[in-house]
Each structure stands twice: as structure tokens, then as C-alpha cells.
Amino acid sequence: MSKQFQNPKGTRDVLPEEQHYWRRIESVFERLADVYGYEKLTLPIFEETVLFQRGVGEGTDIVEKEMYTFEDKGGHSLTLRPEFTAGAVRAYVQNGMASRTNPVKLWSAGPAFRYERPQAGRYRQFTQFNAEAFGEIDPALDFEIMSLAWQAYEELRFKNLGFQINSIGCPECRPGYLDRLKAYYKDRVHDICGDCRSRLDRNPLRLLDCKNPQCQPVIASAPATTQHLCAECNEHFETLRGYLDDRKRPYMINPRLVRGLDYYTKTVFEVWAEGIGAQNAVCGGGRYDGLVEMLGGKPTPGIGFAAGLERIVLTMQAQGVKPEPVPPPKVYLLPQSETGKRCAVGLLADLRRSRIESLIGFGGRSFKALMREANNRGVRIVLILGEDEVHQGICQVKDMETGAQRSVPLADAISSVRNILDGKS
Numbered sequence: 001m002s003k004q005f006q007n008p009k010g011t012r013d014v015l016p017e018e019q020h021y022w023r024r025i026e027s028v029f030e031r032l033a034d035v036y037g038y039e040k041l042t043l044p045i046f047e048e049t050v051l052f053q054r055g056v057g058e059g060t061d062i063v064e065k066e067m068y069t070f071e072d073k074g075g076h077s078l079t080l081r082p083e084f085t086a087g088a089v090r091a092y093v094q095n096g097m098a099s100r101t102n103p104v105k106l107w108s109a110g111p112a113f114r115y116e117r118p119q120a121g122r123y124r125q126f127t128q129f130n131a132e133a134f135g136e137i138d139p140a141l142d143f144e145i146m147s148l149a150w151q152a153y154e155e156l157r158f159k160n161l162g163f164q165i166n167s168i169g170c171p172e173c174r175p176g177y178l179d180r181l182k183a184y185y186k187d188r189v190h191d192i193c194g195d196c197r198s199r200l201d202r203n204p205l206r207l208l209d210c211k212n213p214q215c216q217p218v219i220a221s222a223p224a225t226t227q228h229l230c231a232e233c234n235e236h237f238e239t240l241r242g243y244l245d246d247r248k249r250p251y252m253i254n255p256r257l258v259r260g261l262d263y264y265t266k267t268v269f270e271v272w273a274e275g276i277g278a279q280n281a282v283c284g285g286g287r288y289d290g291l292v293e294m295l296g297g298k299p300t301p302g303i304g305f306a307a308g309l310e311r312i313v314l315t316m317q318a319q320g321v322k323p324e325p326v327p328p329p330k331v332y333l334l335p336q337s338e339t340g341k342r343c344a345v346g347l348l349a350d351l352r353r354s355r356i357e358s359l360i361g362f363g364g365r366s367f368k369a370l371m372r373e374a375n376n377r378g379v380r381i382v383l384i385l386g387e388d389e390v391h392q393g394i395c396q397v398k399d400m401e402t403g404a405q406r407s408v409p410l411a412d413a414i415s416s417v418r419n420i421l422d423g424k425s
């Protein structure tokens, strides 16, 4: 026997029986994107490697350990996108979108790739819904982007939702904070892991992100970013908190929340939900007021978030949230002879043109076998097309719900189907 293949580690097949979750989630996000005034942006799945090195940051886990980087046949270094923000900024700058009416609000969705250690809710290929807004510094926009995420989870009927928020300052106040953080860590250099020792000089903010148990006591007493904000960052954060308070959105200020990407300034946030253990951030985002300029554009503020759709599916399942199943097909055409098949093929095309979900029984199987298939498919109506019926210009219409069966002229078959589906007969 030849080799049976397995999907690569950290990827998954989404089988038809899970698709109704995906359909529901995608439709909630896409509808809300319209409601909030975000336009769709479709991006390439791979970009120049250097875009992510610069955008996401050299000292991040993503760039250091997790990128799927390859050389193409032309010798160019390319990387499968580990996230959408860098690509969205590249597209914004390259396509001169700064000249559009501000703020420019965009959304994208699709797969992203990170070479992480797979576990529940963490994959190497995962799917993000991503929203970005460029060109506005107003904290009301921070609130808007957080509200878009929040409303999506509410509409998906998530329980025990909460925001974790923090402000990590700007080029004005961050250096002072980092000096304090480094000084604090220098006294505790023997208590921290090897990775953190190297982070101390290269990328000290990442110290607060370390998951190593050894470093947790040091992180717990580290100086908080929020206590070292400049007046502008402080006012921005306070105004945002005011909006959250007014709308009674539950949030916790988490002074350790720095997020795993280097581009953030001021607001960072995550939405947490109960249900998937340690992986309970279902979405994360924040401001990146320096990124557009860093990637070759004019100085332009930006803010966005990304939601991981696999984690949403897992959380919905853990919380017992059941979306509407995808409706089964409505009609099954059951031909009983070659003449019947020929007529059925034509009728099937007409039914589908009328947008009625319809199937046909293939092959020369017995009536019993075809009826069994119709039953298994869960159709409401079976149209039986036998040799004699077709010669007489009729078919049998069987309502599988009531068991009623009657002869109907072929010309009236579709209206008869409609009447049953509309509950008129």
C-alpha cells in the first residue's frame, strides 16, 4: 500500500460539520466591518521577509523563531505572513492611501503562519480577522476599534468577556521607562532566564512578556508602564478609560501587557474570554503611531486588532454556543430510468437556477438505494422521475416530512416544490 499522508503539525482540516461555526463567525465580522465603516483589503499571503523584520521587530519571538521564511527561485527572501498589520501598512503606503479621506479604515481576513509549539488553540497555520485604522490619533478611535471586537464577541454570544488594557507610552516617555525597567532588572539578573538576560539589552520591553516561570516573580514587581507615561499618553489613556467606563465595558489594567510585537505605542489591549484555558486571549491589538513612517510612509498614526478565528470556534464549543447549522439541501431528484435521468438533469438545472438547493441521485442504483441517500442527506422533498411518468409529462413529488406523495405535471414541479417549502401545501 502506498504512503498515507498526514496534515503538517500545527495545521488542521476544517471538516464540513464545523463549517457552520466558521460561516457564523465570518458573517458576524464582515457585517460589523460594514456597520463600523471598514472597507475590505485583500493582501498577499507572503511578503518580503524584511517587511516583517522591520515591522514586527527583530527582537520579537515571531521574527526570531517563528517565521516561515523561504527563498524563491529568483533568490528573493519571502515570508508567509505571521500577521496582517505589516502587510496592511505596506499596502497603505504603496497605494498612496494617505490621500484618501481620513481615517482610512480597512479589514482583511485569512490565514497567518507562525512556527509555534502547537497546543489547544495554538496552531502553525491559523486564521485572523484583522482591522486597521490609519490617520487618526483620537482615543475615540481606540474605543471604536475595541468596540468592533467587543460587539463581535457579544453577537457570537461569548460569556465572561473582558478587556485587558495597558498603555506602553510613546517615543517621548518610553525611553525613560525602559531605563527604569533595565535598572530594576540589572539588580535581579541572577533571578531571570537566559533569554531575558539577552533581552535586557536588545529589547527590554519583551522582558515583561516572558513566559518562563522563573521570571514571573521578577515581572510581578517590575515598574508599570502606566506610571511613567508622558502627559499626552496619560491623557489619551484616561480618555479611553472614560469611554470604557461610560459604556460599562469590563476591563482590567494589566501593567504587564506589552504584546508580542514591537510596533505598539500607547494603547494595547486584548479581549479575554472563558473557555480555552491558558490561551484565553481571543483577540489582541493596539496603537502603532510610528509604524507607517518606519515602513516608508509619512508620519501617520494607526490602530488595529486581530482576532484568531480558531480560538473563537474553540471558545464557542467550550461555552456551548451553537450557531445555526448550514441548512440541508431541499430537493432530491430520484431518476428511475435513463429517460428519467435525462429529464432529471434538466429539472435539476432549473431548480438550481431558481436558487433551490437540490441534489440528484447519480449512477444506476435501485429505488431503495436512492431513497436511502435522500434520507441520509436530510432533504425535504424527493422528486421521483420514472420511465412512465416522464412519458406522461409528470413526476411524483414526495414530501419527506409529511409522507404525502402526489403526481404533478413536470411544468409545475418547481412551483409545487416552492409551495411545500413555503408551507402552502
Ligand code: HAM
Residues within 6 Å of the ligand: 082, 083, 084, 085, 114, 116, 121, 122, 123, 124, 125, 126, 127, 128, 130, 131, 132, 260, 261, 281, 282, 283, 284, 285, 286, 287, 303, 304, 305, 306, 307, 308, 309, 310, 311
Ligand atoms: P496577535 O496577538 O499576535 O496580534 O494575534 C492576534 C490573535 O490571533 C490572538 O489573540 C489569537 O487569537 C490569534 N493567534 C495568534 N497566534 C496564534 C496561533 N499560533 N494559533 C492560533 N491563533 C493565534 C497580531 O497579530 C497583531 N497583528 C494584531 C494587530 C492588528 N495589532 C494592530 N493591528
